Amino acid sequence: MKTVLITGAAKRIGANIAKGLHANGMNVIIHYHSSEKEARCLTDELNSIRLNSAYLVRADLRKIESINGLLESVLNFTDSLDVLINNASVFYPTTVGKTTADQWMDLVGTNLKAPYFLAQTFQAMLKTARGCIINVTDVYGDFPLKNHAVYSASKAGLIMLTKSLAQELAPEVRVNAVSPGAILWPDSIEENHQSEVMAKTLLGRAGSVEDITRAIRFLIESDFITAQIVNVDGGRLN
Secondary structure, eight states: OOEEEETTOSSHHHHHHHHHHHHTTOEEEEEESSOHHHHHHHHHHHHHHSTTOEEEEEOOTTSHHHHHHHHHHHHTTOSOOOEEEEOOOOOOOBOTTTOOHHHHHHHHIIIIIHHHHHHHHHHHHHHHHTOEEEEEOOGGGTSOOTTBHHHHHHHHHHHHHHHHHHHHHTTTOEEEEEEEOSSSOOTTSOHHHHHHHHHTSTTOSOOOHHHHHHHHHHHHHOTTOOSOEEEESTTTTO
């Protein structure tokens, strides 16, 4: 039975990933930062289905000491980790000329720095298990979104980090990424932009969070795939 650590798993895509992998027989470690109520409800729900199959951990992933402390928390639940899913992310606009240093540190710290240091922190456990890392990137890492330069750059960096870590951690640990397209619209995305995205998507519709979970499960089970970015975007990048 595999054990999976999912960052940012309290709600939205992260919660769906946790539910999907748990339903597939895996034990899940649910990380959260500020969404404690949602994270606890999810953990309780999963443990009611299968006792001691879900575990709750909290950490501010922008802080190295919190990431280091996360290792100790995980070891309280298990001595084996098979999969690290770097899902935690922050998203908001940063207009050139008005962006603050704190916004830069928040976006880059959560979306890019944290996945690197999480990989570094858990590499020994993952190597022992011959496990894998799956990063959740974004189509805006390939096609930048106007007024979101810092966010787009952080996700572009995560795409390159995925390929770099795949080289660094091979052959024991595989590293891949899933890049969602139109799955869950952030509140700040206006309807006219949503329509523009749909017009440029080959399938002409939005996807579902289950599409992301299925792609992640595929990457977990496919032990001859590494250094790949799987675009779950309905053909947006074509």
